[in-house]
Structures are given as structure tokens and as C-alpha cells.
Amino acid sequence: MKKKEKILIVEDEFIVANDLRLILQKAGYETSGIASSVEQAQKLIDQKKPDWVLLDIILKGQLTGIDLARDLKQKNIPFLYISANTNQSILEKVKETKPYGFLVKPFRERDLLVMLEIARYRYTIEIEPTASSLSENLSIEGIIGTSPSFMNSLEKVRIVAPTDTSVLILGESGTGKERIAQVVHQRSARSSKPMITINCGALPISLIESELFGHEKGSFTGAVNRRIGKFELANQSTIFLDEVGELPPEVQVKLLRVLQEKEIERIGGDATIKVDVRIIAATNRNLEKEVAEGRFRLDLYYRLNVFPITLPPLRERREDIPLLAEYFLEKFSAKTGKRIDTISPQAVNQLNNYSWPGNIRELEHLMERSVLLATGSQIEEIPLPAVSFLPSQEQPTHIKTMDEMERDHILNALKICGGKVFGLGGAAEILNLPPATLYSKMKKLGIKQGYK
Template sequence: MRFQEEQLTHKEGNENRLPAQEIIGQSPELKEILRLISIVAPSDSTVLLLGETGTGKELVARAIHEGSSRGKKTMIQLNCAALPANLVESELFGHERGSFTGAMERRIGKFELAHQGTLFLDEIGEMPLELQVKLLRALQEKEIERIGSRTTMKVNVRIVAATNRDLEKEVEEGRFRADLFYRLNIFPIRLPALRDRREDIPLLANFFVQKLSKKIGRNISAISDSALEEMFNYDWPGNIRELEHVIERSILLAEDDVLRQVYLCTRRQSSVKRISDNDFQPKTIEENEREHILRILKYCKGKVAGFDGAAKVLGVPPSTLNSKLKRFGIRKIHYEIKDPNVFDNTNS
């Protein structure tokens, strides 16, 4: 695909943007996302944003919030992967002074702060299992309880959650509660990867050059044909976030007022593509062991001990297997098989 030298204009950079958002593009994929946002935003329905990292889930969450009747209230954000597991509960629900070691004063949680507004739970797939049941209760009962408190309080919060994980697979493998998944999956929106909406790359590059040139103090007036073509042909494993960072680096290294070259992470691209081609996802030894135990339990229809039990197949005493189940947080709900024919073809 060939490009003419891209002259930077505010008109192009602002086409198809939602108010106060950096949601930019004209591709059919993006137009469908905007259509879904316009449908769900005015309601109070829970929204689940799916897609690879860097695809703009936070911007979509804010667009949903601003397009709702809660738009003048606060949107509170919690990144479930950014905190240790033992602190996520306190961040969500708050705590009373002295409720645990280090709780020197009362803390107001995200649910309380988001009352009458929107709570954006980013990286929801990273939430610990033991906390998922408490989140589910808060969503169902619309009430919370601070750690160390004996009283509950009603909250009116709209939930928008996001993840780059395959939650259905996480449920199947016992890392995410099925009941919480169904509670969150009321209105799913899957955001496309940048490589699947390549026609938006010139508009996005245009926008980021304008935005970042001003921030950096450079006067970039155009993007060269060769630079645009190079961006168009790149796979963008980091999606829009990577594009923004590449543009910033390229502006810093530009020698005049035209962006003639972009500095792409080509080594990272080939590495990520190679992993993707082989469908390989690095996992720890414990993660692999947990998945293997779950598969054997399902194969043995949930039976732990006995001649045809999972312990026999795994070659360990039943007491050892029970200890591993406890350590990995594996419960009966994770390996119950309703369809007895599910594993008929395991040897095929």
C-alpha cells in the first residue's frame, strides 16, 4: 500500500472521536465499537471489555462512563494486577482502623468512592480467586462491608471490567469463577488489535504526532510516505500503546520538521509472532501442575482415591493429592463434569 506524504491537520486527527476521548479511526471495526458504546452507555448494564493489551480498553471504559447518566459523577479505576493480592480487598472495600496489622486509619474503598458513578476494574482476570466471591456478592447484593466492620452499606455503582485474558478458558481451568464471569459478561465488547484495523494507523499516527510534538516541544508538520508505509506493514504486538511510544521515540530522533523514519521494535515483533505461531504461552511449573491435576480429575470424573481415581493415575498417595488440591485452591466446582462424554476422546 502506498501513501502520499501525510500533512498533519486537526481535522483528520479529530474525525470520529468521542468527546474528550482519544478514540480515533474510520475502520469498520472501530465504527462497530463506537456503535456498541452508543447502545450500552446510556444504560446501567455491566460491560466487559476484551482484547489484547494496548487496544484502548481504558478509553472505551471512560467513553461508556461519559455517555451515561453517571457521566458527571466520578469514574474510579482499579488495576487488579497492580497490587499484591492481600491489598486488593482493602482497595475495593476499604478497611477500619486497626482491622489488620498496618491499618493505622480508616480507608475508603473504591466501591464507596464510585458511589453513583462508575467503577472500572482493569485486568479483572488477575483478581485472586478468594476475592472473586466477595466481588460477586457486592455486585449481586449492591452492598459492601469494610474490612474490620460489622455493618454493611449500600452502594450504587456501575461496573465496567476489562481483561486481556480468555476468561472462558480461565473458568474452564479453575482460575476464574464461572458465576462471576456470567455476572460480568452481560454486554461484552471485544476491541480489535491494531493489525486488524490497519487503515486507522495514519489517523492514529497523525494524532500522536500532534499530541506528542506539543508535549516534547518539536514542530513536526508531516509524516513521510516511507514512514507511514513502514508503520502500516508492522504487526504492532503492543497495539495502540506501542504505536504511541514509537511515535514519541521517532519525534525525539527526527532531524527536521518531517517524520521521515520510525523506530520499530522489529526484534520484539518477530519474537512475539513466533510465540503466537506456535500457540505457546509461558507458564510456571506450578501453573502447569495445577492444569494437569485438573485435567486428570476431570478424566476421572472427580474421583480422587481408588483404583480408577486421580491419585492412582498421577502416581501419588490420595493424601498427597488432597494436599495439592488445597494448596492450589482446587475445589469440586472446578472439575465437575456434567457431560460424561467430555473426555471420551482423550486418547485420540
């Protein structure tokens, strides 16, 4: 008979703690007790040796659940948070402790059990990686970097790629989320078929459902032919849902059903179609915050967040900047036919001291521009925008967020282009972005089309 997993409940509200105990026992778990403070929890951990800990944040005494989480990390005991506290600064501290789940109070019994099921699966994958996945050297075109934070992300790619597990790739715009999704697909058993990609933030709401699930002829005005949706096209392959945090609530419900039932219905159709699809999703949004504020479904978040991979922003992996710059120098020198071999120390210094709001994508575009502008065999200067420099002798009274800086940058481009978004001389061209991506960024940042 399989041994029951022991779960310690750390919760200072007795009614909530008792409800948790009853739910867990009914589901076949064994509870190791209830603690209302960190000190009491530490004693029970030493005595009962729990397999998992359910952890509230605000507890009795001076120490918080986040303090206990750090202790649990040292002892290699997996844990999940259950809290009503969704303050942004608290969520950032929670994320630093790398929990296996975060459940917002009040919660349903089903939410708790699904979160536990997924957390246990994630933990199993992490502690029992396949030997082949760890022994391989991840050497793939365009994957450059040796910084510890980036190598940690690549290690997760090695672990999860050979499985069929859903993957959620997190990171700021321009950190390479789609490239990592491609690597996960290329290293899976589904690699013989193409990965199907859809940008959930670049489509009008009226078209998203049709794009994902397809429609039958005559199902709505303008549906003159049957359309096969992206999920059907991705059968026995992988679908990459970029900017999944942009999905409207009604589509989130239907996506959840696909994940649970592994079947779709075309709009206007009366038959269900079975699909065998691996999901890789990506977002630059804080989905825990989106869940807490009611914009993203908690149950869908659990289904997508089976195995998260966070890509660090370029400013947090500065040792990789020269490597990436050299890679792009070689790429664009070959593309243009120019013989440019080196980057001057002054230009390297520019690269190292820039804040990189656009991350790797911005570095790539700037290196391409530098190669085009170069007149000799060396890059002498990088044409950096002045907006992101902070003079060393001046301390700013307000440091802009990355979203604020990106918004200012796009508004400046639109102003230069007289409000023109795409086409010759449009903002998309001078920013070196696909028009759909620029529209998506404008929507996210609250920039109205037609700005002048």
C-alpha cells in the same frame, strides 16, 4: 398475560436434554422440542419458530453446533452454547459466532437460569437501542479510527453507555480498554462524578480486598486508620476494574456478592454499606478459558459479561494506523514545541508493515520517540524494534504468540537495564510504562523480579 418464550434444546445426550427441559419448564419457559442433530434442529426451527436455542457443540451426524450457530445468525435467532468441550481452538470458533452465553457442563440449575436472564437482557439492549445513542456522532479526544471492526466496537459503546448495564471490555494489552471505559462513563448519567479506577493485576493479593472494600482501624496489622474502599468512593458513579481476570478466587466471591446484593462490608466491620455503582471491567485474558480451567468463577463471569465490547488489535485495523500516527504526531509536536507536519512515505510503510504486539500504546510511544528524534519538519524513520519484523523472503518455522513476543521484549529491556525494573534507567522507563503496569505484565508472563 406475558407470552412464554420458546426455547429449542439441541443436545444429543438425552439425560442432559431432559434435565434442561425440566429446568426450563419449571422456570416458566416453553420448550420447542429436543434435537440431537443439526438436521433435526433445522426442521424444528422451521416448524416451531423458537425465540432462543440452547446449543451443544458435538452432535449426532457430521455437522456441529458451530455449523448450526452460523445458520442461526443468518436467521437472527439468538443462541447460547452448553458444552463440555473447552478446547482452545473450539473456544475461538465459538467466539466467532458471537453467542449470548457459554455454559460449561456439568452445570447447576442456577447457572443456567442466570445465564439465560443475562443473555435475554443483552439481546434486548442490542435490538432496542435508544434513538439518541445511535444518532450521536462519537467524536471524543483520543478515539480515532474508521475501520469496520473498530466502528462495530464503537457502535456497542453508543448503545450501552446511556444505560446502567455492566460492561466487560475485552482486548489485548494496549488496545485502549481504559479509554473506552472512560467514554462509557462520560456518556452515562453518572458522568458528573469521577470514574474510580483500580488495576486488579497491579496490587499484592494481601491488599486487593482492602483497596476494593476498605477496612476499619485495627482490623489487621498495619491498619492504623479506617480506609474507604474503591466501591464506596464510586457510590453513584462508575468503577473500572482493569485486569479483572487477575483477581484471586477469594476476592471473586466478595465481588460477586457486591454485584448481587449491591452492598459491601469493610474488612473488620460489622455493618453492611449499600452502594450504587456501575461496573465496567476489562481483561486481556480469555475468560471463557479461565472459567473452563477453574481459575475464574462462572457466576461472576455471567454477572460481568452482561454487555461485552471486544476491541480489535491494531494489526486487524491497519487502515487506522496512518490516522492514529497523524493524531499522535500532532499531539507530540504540540507538546514538544516542534514544527513537524508530515510522516514520510518510507515511515508510513514501516508503520503499515509492523506487527504491533503492543497495539495503540506501542504506536503512541514510538510516535513520541520519533518526534523527539526528528531533526526536520518530517518524520523520516520510525525507531521500530527489530524483533517483530518477518523478512518477506523467509517463512518462519514458528510464529510466536503475542504473549511470547511481549515476554521477549520485556526480558530484553530487563537485560539492558541489568534487571532494574523502575527508577532512572529502569525497564519501566525505557519501555515507557508505569512501573505498576510493568510489574503486572511480568507477573502475568511469569517473569521473576530480580532477573539479570
